Amino acid sequence: MTPNPYLWLVPLLPLAGAAINGFFGRRSSKKAISTVALVFCGAAFAVALLIAWDFSSASAPYYFDLAHWLRSGSFQADFSFYLDQLSLVMLLVVTGVGFLIHIYSVGYMWDDDGYYRFMSYMNLFMFFMLTLVLAKNYLFMFIGWEGVGLASYLLIGYWFTKDSAAAAGKKAFIVNRIGDFGFLIALFLMIKHFGSLDFTRVFAAVQPLSPETAGSGLLTAIGLLLMVGAAGKSAQIPLYVWLPDAMEGPTPVSALIHAATMVTAGVYMVARSSVIFERAPMAMMVVAIIGTLTALFAATIGIAQTDIKKVLAYSTISQLGYMFMACGVGAFSAGIFHLMTHAFFKGLLFLAAGSVIHGIGGEQDMRKMGGLRTYMPWTFATMGIATLAIAGIPPFAGFWSKDEILWKAFGASWVYWLIGVITAFITSFYMFRLMYMTFGGDYRGAVVQQAHGHEVYGHGQGTGHGEPHESPGVMLGPLVILAVLSVVGGFVGYGNQFEHFLAPVFQGASAVAQETSREAGDSTLEYLLMAVSVSVAVLGWLLAHLLYSRRPELPKRIAASLDGLYQAVVNKYYIDELYAVLFVKPVIDGSTTILWHDIDQGVIDAAVNDSADAARHVSDNVRHMQSGNLRSYAGWIAAGGAVVIAYMVWMGVR
Amino acid sequence: MIPLSYYLLLSGILFVCGVLGFLIKRNIITIFMSIELMLNGVNLSFVAFAAQWHALSGQVFVFFVMVVAAAEAAVGLAIIIAVYRTRETLNVDRVNLLKL
Amino acid sequence: MLHLILFLFFGTICVAGAINLLVQNHPINSALSLIAVMASLAAEYLLLGAEFVAAVQVIVYAGAIMVLFVITIMLLNAGKEERTRGSRVAILIGVPGVLIGAVLVAWTLLNRSDLQTVPIGALKGDPSDIARLLFHDFLLPFEVTSVLILIAIMGAVVLASRPEAVARGPRKDAE
Numbered sequence: 001m002t003p004n005p006y007l008w009l010v011p012l013l014p015l016a017g018a019a020i021n022g023f024f025g026r027r028s029s030k031k032a033i034s035t036v037a038l039v040f041c042g043a044a045f046a047v048a049l050l051i052a053w054d055f056s057s058a059s060a061p062y063y064f065d066l067a068h069w070l071r072s073g074s075f076q077a078d079f080s081f082y083l084d085q086l087s088l089v090m091l092l093v094v095t096g097v098g099f100l101i102h103i104y105s106v107g108y109m110w111d112d113d114g115y116y117r118f119m120s121y122m123n124l125f126m127f128f129m130l131t132l133v134l135a136k137n138y139l140f141m142f143i144g145w146e147g148v149g150l151a152s153y154l155l156i157g158y159w160f161t162k163d164s165a166a167a168a169g170k171k172a173f174i175v176n177r178i179g180d181f182g183f184l185i186a187l188f189l190m191i192k193h194f195g196s197l198d199f200t201r202v203f204a205a206v207q208p209l210s211p212e213t214a215g216s217g218l219l220t221a222i223g224l225l226l227m228v229g230a231a232g233k234s235a236q237i238p239l240y241v242w243l244p245d246a247m248e249g250p251t252p253v254s255a256l257i258h259a260a261t262m263v264t265a266g267v268y269m270v271a272r273s274s275v276i277f278e279r280a281p282m283a284m285m286v287v288a289i290i291g292t293l294t295a296l297f298a299a300t301i302g303i304a305q306t307d308i309k310k311v312l313a314y315s316t317i318s319q320l321g322y323m324f325m326a327c328g329v330g331a332f333s334a335g336i337f338h339l340m341t342h343a344f345f346k347g348l349l350f351l352a353a354g355s356v357i358h359g360i361g362g363e364q365d366m367r368k369m370g371g372l373r374t375y376m377p378w379t380f381a382t383m384g385i386a387t388l389a390i391a392g393i394p395p396f397a398g399f400w401s402k403d404e405i406l407w408k409a410f411g412a413s414w415v416y417w418l419i420g421v422i423t424a425f426i427t428s429f430y431m432f433r434l435m436y437m438t439f440g441g442d443y444r445g446a447v448v449q450q451a452h453g454h455e456v457y458g459h460g461q462g463t464g465h466g467e468p469h470e471s472p473g474v475m476l477g478p479l480v481i482l483a484v485l486s487v488v489g490g491f492v493g494y495g496n497q498f499e500h501f502l503a504p505v506f507q508g509a510s511a512v513a514q515e516t517s518r519e520a521g522d523s524t525l526e527y528l529l530m531a532v533s534v535s536v537a538v539l540g541w542l543l544a545h546l547l548y549s550r551r552p553e554l555p556k557r558i559a560a561s562l563d564g565l566y567q568a569v570v571n572k573y574y575i576d577e578l579y580a581v582l583f584v585k586p587v588i589d590g591s592t593t594i595l596w597h598d599i600d601q602g603v604i605d606a607a608v609n610d611s612a613d614a615a616r617h618v619s620d621n622v623r624h625m626q627s628g629n630l631r632s633y634a635g636w637i638a639a640g641g642a643v644v645i646a647y648m649v650w651m652g653v654r
Numbered sequence: 655m656i657p658l659s660y661y662l663l664l665s666g667i668l669f670v671c672g673v674l675g676f677l678i679k680r681n682i683i684t685i686f687m688s689i690e691l692m693l694n695g696v697n698l699s700f701v702a703f704a705a706q707w708h709a710l711s712g713q714v715f716v717f718f719v720m721v722v723a724a725a726e727a728a729v730g731l732a733i734i735i736a737v738y739r740t741r742e743t744l745n746v747d748r749v750n751l752l753k754l
Numbered sequence: 755m756l757h758l759i760l761f762l763f764f765g766t767i768c769v770a771g772a773i774n775l776l777v778q779n780h781p782i783n784s785a786l787s788l789i790a791v792m793a794s795l796a797a798e799y800l801l802l803g804a805e806f807v808a809a810v811q812v813i814v815y816a817g818a819i820m821v822l823f824v825i826t827i828m829l830l831n832a833g834k835e836e837r838t839r840g841s842r843v844a845i846l847i848g849v850p851g852v853l854i855g856a857v858l859v860a861w862t863l864l865n866r867s868d869l870q871t872v873p874i875g876a877l878k879g880d881p882s883d884i885a886r887l888l889f890h891d892f893l894l895p896f897e898v899t900s901v902l903i904l905i906a907i908m909g910a911v912v913l914a915s916r917p918e919a920v921a922r923g924p925r926k927d928a929e
Contacts, residue, residue: 628750630685634676635848642855649858655871656761661802662863664765668791670856671772677848683781683827687788690819691772694795697811705802705877706870713807713879714887720814721899725906727819731826732913739917744832 001200004054004062006047007081010091011130013044018123025116034106037119041102041126045095055088063136070139077197082136086505089336090133090268093343097260098126100478104351105252107474108358112250118158122256125151129261133268138187138197141269145183145233148262149176155257156249168245175242179232186225193218203275215282223276223283226269227290234266235317236294236324241576243317247309251354254309259316259350260343267323267339271332274506278330288328288412292419295321297573299426303433304559304569307364308353311434315390316346318423322405325416331408333502337493338401344489345389345398348482352383355471355479356438360445366434371443375468378476380439382483387435389486391428391537400490403530404499410529417529421536428540436548443468661702668695682734682746686727693723757873760801767794779834785823792816802872804879 017040025033055062061084070077083091102122109118128151132144150173157169190197194205212220230236235243246258257263270277270287277284295318302314319342326335357364359376373380389396392403402424410417445468470476492498547554559566568574625636668691675688697716704712734744741749771791775784792815799808888896 630746630749631677631680631848632842634673635845635851638673638677638848638855639851642851642858645855645858649862652862655873656757657871659863659866660761660765661798661872663860664768664798666856666859666863667769668772670852671769671776673852674849675776677845677852678776679784681781681832683823683830683832684775684784687775687781687784687823690815690823691775691788691791694792694815697807698795698798701799701802701804701807702872704804705872708877710877710879710883710887711891713804713877714884714892716804716807717810717884717888718892718895718899720810721903724814724819725899725903727822728906728910729913731822732910734826735830735914738830744830 001063001082002058002060004051004064004083006051007062007064007083007134008066009047010044010051010095011081011127011134013040013047014123014126014130016040018120018127021116021120021123025120028116030110030115033116033119037123038099038102038106040123041095041099044126044130045099048091048095051083052088052092055083061085074195075191077137077139079140080136080198081134082199083134084505085502086268086271086336087133089340089502090264091130093340094126094129094133094261097343097347097482098129098256100481101252101256101260101347101351104255104354104475104478105250107472108252108354109250114158118155118250121151121154121158122252125155125257125262129265132265136199138190138199138202141272142180142183142187145229145265145269146180148257148265149173149180149233152176152246152257152262155253156246158249158253162248164245165248168242168248172242172246175239176232179229179239182225182228182232184229186222186229189218189222189225199272206275206279209279211279211281213281217280219276219280220282223273223280224286226273226276227283227287230266230270230324231290232266233269234263234320234324236266236290236321237297240294240298240317241579244310244313244572247307247313251309251350251357254313255347255350255354258313259346263316263320264323264339264343267320267327267335270324270327271336271506274327274332277327284328284330286328288325288409288416291321291324291326291328292409292416293321294318295325295423296419296426297321299423299430301569301572303426303430304566306366308356308366308369308434308438309350309364311366311430312346312349312353315349315427315431318427319346319390322402322420322423325409325420326405329409329412329416331405332506333499334401334404334408336502337498338405341389341397341401341486341489344482344485345386345396348382348386348479348486349390351475351479351482352379352386355379355475356383358471358475360468363445366437368445369438369443370441370445371439372468373439375443376439376470378470378479382476382479383439384435385483385486387431389490390431391540392424392533393428393537393541394534395487395490397486397488397490399534400493403533404493406533407526407529421533424533425536425540428537429544432541432544433548436544440549441552658702658706662699665695665699665702668692668698671695680745680747682737682744682749683731685746686730686734689730690723690727693719757801761798764794764797764801767791768798781827781832782824785820785827788823789816789820792820803877806879806881806884 017036020036020040021028021033025036028036051062061082063083064081066079066081069079102119105118105122109115112118125148128144128147130144132141132148135141135144153169153173156172157166159165160169187197190202194202196202196205206219209219212218228239232239243258243263247254249257277287298314298317298321302311302318305311305314319338323335323338323342326332326338356369356372356376356379359379360369360372363369385396389398392399394400406417406420406424409420492501547558571577625632672688672690672692672695675691676685679685679688697719700712700716700719704710737749738744743749768791771787771794774787775791778784778787792811796808796811796816799805799811
């Protein structure tokens with residue numbers, strides 16, 4: 001490992017930006033705030049590029065020790081940074097896509113009152129995410145982990161005066177915390193058995209251990225617990241319920257945090273811990289099963305949603321499921337590859353959706369959209385490219401990564417592959433449904449209420465008042481860049497270059513090594529499977545075209561005939577209600593009766609009140625001694641004297 | 655030849671009678687007289703012990719006790735007169751308000 | 755023998771007078787029985803040889819203090835005691851307390867073995883001897899008690915005088 005003195009700059013530049021905007025932003029002009037935010041974020045991106053350039057000619061991972069932190073006996077954890085190929089990929093994705101989204105949000109959030117707050121929180125998020133990605137030990141990564149949860153809470157509940165937004169922020173944070181509990185237990189196990197949380201030390205300790213094929217053991221436990229944490233952060237079953245609600249936040253937030261970066265932290269963490277997972281086959285299987293089921297489950301919910309952002313939210317959950325499926329079958333590099341391409345096209349999808357919402361004055365219901373193709377050509381084009389990418393149609397980026405995953409999954413079990421293919425079909429269907437409902441046909445919406453005032457940054461005059469209009473250049477720029485990336489981003493995977501690039505990270509005798517051996521031969525099988533997935537994607541497109549372009553009356557008839565099933569899907573299978581009954585209500589009721597009434601009021605308050613009462617009672621009773629009656633005083637004196645005499649006699653007798 | 659304890663018993667009986675009078679009687683003047691009775695009992699025991707231990711200072715002390723008793727009686731009776739003027743009663747049970 | 759008879763005689767008068775003080779209703783009766791107690795106590799002092807003390811007892815106690823009491827009783831026209839509801843505490847706690855204390859003390863005294871007997875006229879309390887002690891060893895208490903008496907006189911005068919005299923008095927003294 002070679003030291004690199006610039007590693008610490010990358011997270012700390014956005015932190016400086018967040019601090020400046022946070023403390024001084026209230027009285028600064030919007031231009032100044034934007035400049036600060038963009039400069040610091042861009043500087044982080046620039047430094048990341050420089051480091052990447054350096055790294056291309058380096059032979060060993062980079063590290064940098066910033067400061068001492070914890071020393072306790074033989075356990076040590078410091079503020080140290082680490083960069084290898086895996087973190088480099090994540091670093092470039094986070095800084096690059098993050099910077100683009102910062103630019104976009106300058107335009108999107110310009111008219112908002114708390115503009116400085118938004119920019120400050122965004123920079124803060126970048127700081128925590130970069131800490132997470134660049135950390136050298138699990139504890140420092142956990143700081144970033146928790147920090148992105150915090151930033152997510154702050155940004156989801158950004159419009160905190162709205163009850164639903166505040167509640168969504170709380171929900172995200174709390175569900176995350178449940179996952180963090182599992183993560184922490186895993187960390188404790190690591191400390192206990194390996195004596196350290198440093199990546200190199202832990203992996204060196206795990207390396208010589210043999211795989212736990214029995215299905216139980218220390219590594220299986222650690223792996224399962226890490227997966228619990230990842231399920232919370234990356235919105236997998238059963239802890240995914242916060243992500244759809246998180247759409248209450250502004251769209252750039254959804255793009256950055258809930259599509260491109262934060263939710264991928266779980267995948268990154270699982271990939272980083274590949275050494276552990278590879279030696280715990282049971283944990284890997286659980287990861288794969290959770291990922292697969294989540295992918296299918298979320299996709300089925302997505303086909304019936306009417307809010308454009310909710311569709312994209314469930315789509316995110318579904319794609320994350322793909323990534324976990326990949327990690328679960330041992331194809332970690334495929335999972336990271338999909339993470340990267342997903343950041344491009346899902347970020348683009350969200351930003352474009354934001355552009356649509358912005359252009360029609362805040363409306364998010366797709367039933368009230370339509371025909372926006374003519375009003376917003378740029379948005380339409382970029383969103384179309386992203387849709388093609390996510391559906392997995394070559395040569396766009398999503399095809400390469402998704403296919404890699406399906407191929408590797410087939411190597412593990414055809415069940416994974418089959419579910420993945422079905423999910424791909426559903427994905428293509430609902431994405432094209434979204435496109436047709438939003439951009440096709442005629443405009444079904446109301447007259448656009450101008451939601452912004454006169455000071456509009458870079459806002460063109462549009463096609464007159466009351467009509468949907470295209471977004472300003474500052475918002476379209478990132479869309480175009482991301483669209484380009486969605487087209488060419490997949491080519492890095494051509495000829496397994498990406499996998500070879502990440503190979504040094506995922507080396508280590510893999511217990512599922514037979515997949516790689518299968519890859520050498522069977523190229524015809526690979527092409528066959530590729531053809532299946534592409535044709536399935538096209539089928540999805542055709543079905544969407546049929547139902548939403550050719551015969552738009554069909555969806556209603558289908559929904560009516562499958563009424564019960566349709567209701568269940570639209571209501572997200574009533575999972576939120578189930579959780580409310582199973583977990584939320586008992587906790588609240590238990591907390592109210594036991595903790596509040598019995599303990600807080602009954603014991604603590606009672607102790608204080610009763611001691612005051614007791615003092616009063618005692619003094620009430622003792623008060624009668626002061627009667628003003630001379631003879632009673634004399635009586636007390638006589639009695640007291642008798643006591644004293646008795647005591648003296650007793651002492652004398654002893 | 656009388657054992658000292660007889661004198662002390664007598665002294666004790668006088669003292670006890672004094673205390674009982676203090677507790678039982680209702681007239682303030684009678685209560686004062688019980689106090690004097692107590693003092694007398696104590697004087698007797700002083701003199702008895704002085705005789706036993708051939709210490710004349712016991713008798714001198716009796717002298718002082720008497721002086722103090724006289725002073726106290728004078729002041730106490732003056733107080734009784736003052737209270738009688740406002741309360742019109744010599745019954746100690748009626749003078750039980752701690753403020754006038 | 756005579757010593758014992760005299761002791762018992764005067765002792766009986768003492769106790770009888772004390773009990774009479776408790777029993778009588780009218781304060782003047784109590785005062786007179788108290789005088790009887792004091793007189794017999796003076797006789798007891800003589801039996802112990804304390805001449806001076808006996809004389810002072812009769813002159814000061816019986817002759818001055820009790821006279822003061824009797825004058826006050828006459829001045830205030832104290833009548834028979836009325837029956838008022840007294841303090842329960844005094845009766846229920848005080849009386850048993852006192853009795854218990856007395857029993858304990860008596861028991862202690864009677865069990866001591868080193869108490870000797872006292873012959874008649876054991877310690878002759880000559881006035882000259884007492885004077886020597888009084889003005890030599892106990893000079894300070896003597897002077898202090900004389901000041902005490904002075905204060906008591908002033909206090910008694912102030913307290914017992916009529917209200918308008920009191921009102922005028924302190925103002926004069928304050929100047």
